[in-house]
Amino acid sequence: MTRLFHVSDVHFGREDRAALDWFAARVREEQPDAVIVTGDLTMQARAKEFSAAAQWLKGLGRPVTVEVGNHDLPWFNPWARFVAPYRRYHALERMIERPLDVKGVAVVPLKTTARFQWRLDWSKGYVSGRALRASLALVEAVPPGGLVFVACHHPLVEGGTRTTSETHCGAQALDALARAGVDAVLTGHVHDPFDIERRIGERTVRLIGAGTLSERVRARPPSFNELSVAGTGFSTRARFMGEGSVAL
Template identity: 30%
Template sequence: MTARIAHLSDIHFGANDPRVVAATEAWLLKHQPDLVIISGDLTQRARVAQFREAAAYVNRIRAMGFPLLCVPGNHDVPLWNVARRFLSPLGRYRRFIDNDLCPWFESASVAVLGINTARSLTFKDGRINDDQMRMIEDRFAHVAPDKTRILVTHHPLFSMPIGKGGELSEAVGRHDDAVMAMAGAGVHVALAGHFHQTYAQAARKMVEHAGPALVMQAGTATSTRFRNDERQSFNWLHVHRNNDVELQVIAWTGESFQRGNHIRYGFDGREWRGVPVGHDSPSAKAASR
């Protein structure tokens, strides 16, 4: 069985393009994902009006009948309201989006865990704590071996290439411990956002002892805040059995969302290998659904 997953991130209500927002909804309605993931930064500055807009958006997605898994991002923590930032950093997120900061989704083919990496003590960087690392190991411990294990965070657990010069980002706080927990839990795919750039790579090529994990980063789906001239985009995943994952970037052209780069990743027992998928291949035709 194949699971079709739409992975959106950094929708930034308060700094978003309404036309692009409507286009994401139309695309989801047409292509009928089995799960929609939003990996953080639902708002620009965690204001009530912005959360109301974000809540209306996620409720429209839910009303379409799609399961939805969200995690907060650093922009969902108030920046200028110091009292709220430290006393109730994600109070508005809990009120408007989801009271569960570490949501879980499981189907016949995938098991997906979201982990909150947003913290009040940092303005943009993320962190993961001991309880969350134990949760990663505990939740995936009871998952059937033939299911694909997916971990969702806002901040990438790994250093990611950013910018045109190939420089690397800062990894999430307690990075080494997080990687060990993920490897111990047998996570196959790690999804994140934060940098407004699309990127997919085998974790083994970036971090030693990362385990058999494929790291996929989503661009910004609806924000007007671009990085390196990269326009709005989101990821369309087809997760097959036996560690076989297709990733296609769905990119905004200025008029509509169109299919972009499409790669099929397979795990050979030691590392992931990606093969570009042509438009006329069976995989490409299947992904069009």
């Protein structure tokens, strides 16, 4: 059996230290096959926040892939946002948008952030044609026989949570990914976990959202998702700090 720990919205700068320590302890004791981080490592994309995040992630001692979240783009420095938005990710460059292949599961990145959007709220999601084509190419390169998960920050469609993603071109991207053979899309952003099914053509795709390990909780306490894969099937449990776990 393959086990993946899916965590999101750590928000260094507004992190919950107890939640971070709790998650790190679970990783050390249970040794998952990989850790998937679906964005918002930082609160304000400051160098010291990225440095703290890099140190924490490296300390987990497991294969890690990290997606970029809207909070990871500079906000107070327009030049950095538009010209070099990922410069401060240098300490994490080997983890950023890193495809993973672990025991029958391929994890493919999809970028859903944008430096600029034609709407007032730039925190919401956006899937560009270029980003989608890049992800589809990676999906098509996966050898047949295993599961394919896509990891991105924003839910491509809404998951019924208090916070919304309103991802432009998200539904179209989900349709294309499903038709390419993707089995699940792992996301963050909304700070509450969910696992819903979406029927697209002849396929059913699971949409799985992780909670947060920051102080910025919504309806539920700090949590992460545990995905257990056996053959061509998998299950998801949300594990809450201090409250046990719940099957999603």
